Amino acid sequence: xxxxxxxxxxxxxxxxxxxxxxxxxxxxxxxxxxxxxxxxxxxxxxxxxxxxxxxxxxxxxxxxxxxxxxxxxxxxxxxxxxxxxxxxxxxxxxxxxxxxxxxxxxxxxxxxxxxxxxxxxxxxxxxxxxxxxxxxxxxxxxxxxxxxxxxxxxxxxxxxxxxxxxxxxxxxxxxxxxxxxxxxxxxxxxxxxxxxxxxxxxxxxxxxxxxxxxxxxxxxxxxxxxxxxxxxxxxxxxxxxxxxxxxxxxxxxxxxxxxxxxxxxxxxxxxxxxxxxxxxxxxxxxxxxxxxxxxxxxxxxxxxxxxxxxxxxxxxxxxxxxxxxxxxxxxxxxxxxxxxxxxxxxxxxxxxxxxxxxxxxxxxxxxxxxxxxxxxxxxxxxxxxxxxxxxxxxxxxxxxxxxxx
Amino acid sequence: xxxxxxxxxxxxxxxxxxxxxxxxxxxxxxxxxxxxxxxxxxxxxxxxxxxxxxxxxxxxxxxxxxxxxxxxxxxxxxxxxxxxxxxxxxxxxxxxxxxxxxxxxxxxxxxxxxxxxxxxxxxxxxxxxxxxxxxxxxxxxxxxxxxxxxxxxxxxxxxxxxxxxxxxxxxxxxxxxxxxxxxxxxxx
Numbered sequence: 001x002x003x004x005x006x007x008x009x010x011x012x013x014x015x016x017x018x019x020x021x022x023x024x025x026x027x028x029x030x031x032x033x034x035x036x037x038x039x040x041x042x043x044x045x046x047x048x049x050x051x052x053x054x055x056x057x058x059x060x061x062x063x064x065x066x067x068x069x070x071x072x073x074x075x076x077x078x079x080x081x082x083x084x085x086x087x088x089x090x091x092x093x094x095x096x097x098x099x100x101x102x103x104x105x106x107x108x109x110x111x112x113x114x115x116x117x118x119x120x121x122x123x124x125x126x127x128x129x130x131x132x133x134x135x136x137x138x139x140x141x142x143x144x145x146x147x148x149x150x151x152x153x154x155x156x157x158x159x160x161x162x163x164x165x166x167x168x169x170x171x172x173x174x175x176x177x178x179x180x181x182x183x184x185x186x187x188x189x190x191x192x193x194x195x196x197x198x199x200x201x202x203x204x205x206x207x208x209x210x211x212x213x214x215x216x217x218x219x220x221x222x223x224x225x226x227x228x229x230x231x232x233x234x235x236x237x238x239x240x241x242x243x244x245x246x247x248x249x250x251x252x253x254x255x256x257x258x259x260x261x262x263x264x265x266x267x268x269x270x271x272x273x274x275x276x277x278x279x280x281x282x283x284x285x286x287x288x289x290x291x292x293x294x295x296x297x298x299x300x301x302x303x304x305x306x307x308x309x310x311x312x313x314x315x316x317x318x319x320x321x322x323x324x325x326x327x328x329x330x331x332x333x334x335x336x337x338x339x340x341x342x343x344x345x346x347x348x349x350x351x352x353x354x355x356x357x358x359x360x361x362x363x364x365x366x367x368x369x370x371x372x373x374x375x376x377x378x379x380x381x382x383x384x385x386x387x388x389x390x391x392x393x394x395x396x397x398x399x400x401x402x403x404x405x
Numbered sequence: 406x407x408x409x410x411x412x413x414x415x416x417x418x419x420x421x422x423x424x425x426x427x428x429x430x431x432x433x434x435x436x437x438x439x440x441x442x443x444x445x446x447x448x449x450x451x452x453x454x455x456x457x458x459x460x461x462x463x464x465x466x467x468x469x470x471x472x473x474x475x476x477x478x479x480x481x482x483x484x485x486x487x488x489x490x491x492x493x494x495x496x497x498x499x500x501x502x503x504x505x506x507x508x509x510x511x512x513x514x515x516x517x518x519x520x521x522x523x524x525x526x527x528x529x530x531x532x533x534x535x536x537x538x539x540x541x542x543x544x545x546x547x548x549x550x551x552x553x554x555x556x557x558x559x560x561x562x563x564x565x566x567x568x569x570x571x572x573x574x575x576x577x578x579x580x581x582x583x584x585x586x587x588x589x590x591x592x593x
Contacts, residue, residue, distance in 0.1 A: 068483075068484040068485055071483075071484055072482065072483040072484060083505050117505065119505075122439070125530075153530070158440060161530070176564075177564060182566065210533065213537075214534050214537065259534050259562055259563050259564060259565070260534065260537065260539070261539055262534075262537075262539055262540045262543060262559075262560035262561065262562055263560035263561060263562070263563070264563065265563030265564060295563045297560055297561055297563070298560060299558055299560065300558070373478075374570060
């Protein structure tokens with residue numbers, strides 16, 4: 001029993017001494033207060049740092065946004081002043097003149113074109129097109145350098161603009177839009193080439209207006225053609241190319257166009273020139289060109305059709321049948337996918353349709369375009385011509401590659 | 406009529422045309438090139454029935470940037486794109502150059518399909534017909550195919566090929582952006 005008592009007393013003593021020891025380890029109230037104050041200071045410092053970090057983050061975000069704004073603005077501004085573009089086409093012709101058996105086996109960098117444009121301000125701009133034909137130009141060379149467009153355009157109002165200088169006339173399908181990736185066939189069609197005559201540019205003044213619902217109109221007063229009896233009054237031979245061009249008789253051209261539905265263009269042009277020989281041929285007189293065309297693209301199906309006719313006054317043109325020169329073509333196409341398209345074309349043209357004798361040409365073509373991308377195209381076509389007696393009748397195939405940028 | 410014209414000297418007639426046009430259009434120097442068909446504000450109001458959500462930003466980086474560059478054929482001319490998102494419906498205002506100038510187009514994407522396309526600002530000299538509903542409504546219901554391109558053929562506007570191509574590309578970009586932000590939301 002004494003043992004238990006002793007043990008009990010010892011345990012109590014140990015417990016009491018432990019509590020006493022623990023009490024000695026605890027901070028005093030003053031110490032506690034000091035610790036709390038220190039901790040409070042630390043909390044305040046941390047909160048202040050947090051606020052500072054938040055402010056810095058906000059500032060950084062603002063700076064990044066501002067930098068991005070400036071970069072975006074610069075990227076947008078950069079595209080709005082001087083523009084450079086161009087197109088080109090390399091052709092290979094493997095053709096045979098049926099009557100004579102002569103072969104035309106040629107490779108030719110037919111056109112190398114550079115565009116330069118500059119916007120002076122929101123309303124006034126300059127546009128130009130310089131072309132090197134057949135690769136090399138100069139004395140005795142086959143090619144030539146041509147200035148095909150160089151004009152100032154000014155927006156008179158939202159739907160009316162005027163231009164002055166040297167520009168393409170608003171006639172036909174290819175005259176204004178003839179980059180190789182925009183049409184089928186290696187060579188441009190014969191009707192627009194021989195009748196209209198594409199590519200046809202002149203110097204002068206022009207107006208373009210737009211109405212609601214897809215209607216637009218063009219009116220130009222420009223330099224005119226200068227044909228002659230030696231060239232059988234062919235309009236193509238009468239292009240003066242605004243090169244010290246005789247300006248005794250100008251030309252007026254008007255066009256009305258409707259593009260109010262996707263994939264559809266309907267247009268009609270009329271040109272009048274009061275003397276197509278610039279007064280040098282007393283037997284020749286005024287000339288009028290009437291042209292109309294249709295462009296249709298519905299899904300994979302495409303169709304182009306064009307009719308053009310010249311009427312020349314005077315006994316001179318009438319005597320050789322050149323008083324009436326006309327042509328038309330129809331070109332259905334099938335775009336199999338984004339890269340590949342097939343076409344067929346039938347065309348008919350006659351530069352002496354007023355003559356009693358047969359002077360009409362026809363050409364049937366079939367072929368394909370392969371677009372490597374929207375800017376680059378490879379082309380192939382077969383052509384079969386029927387020509388009047390004694391004229392060249394070229395049959396065979398053509399290949400080409402073209403680009404636009 | 407033609408005989409009357411014939412008697413007029415050519416240069417006099419040309420000058421007359423321009424004098425008349427100047428008189429007929431007194432706003433000779435007040436024209437403006439950028440035509441705003443619909444303001445951004447009105448486009449957004451129309452897109453969300455007047456209740457426009459807060460604007461958000463997506464930065465163009467990584468695969469998103471690569472995808473968009475592939476679609477456009479060049480980098481998008483901005484570091485980030487702002488958008489508005491509400492209940493799986495997002496609105497995007499994007500720009501792309503047609504022939505020479507940027508065209509501003511608004512797109513609304515709902516459940517990864519285009520439900521509205523509006524040309525907001527047109528600055529090009531020709532090709533303004535792309536604003537007509539007969540053109541823009543062709544995009545309604547279109548979505549991305551497996552090659553991240555539009556899954557349907559869009560009929561163009563004659564003489565405005567480059568403007569048409571610009572809208573076609575932007576439509577695919579709007580769908581790619583929408584796809585990206587919706588995936589981001591799901592992952593959160």
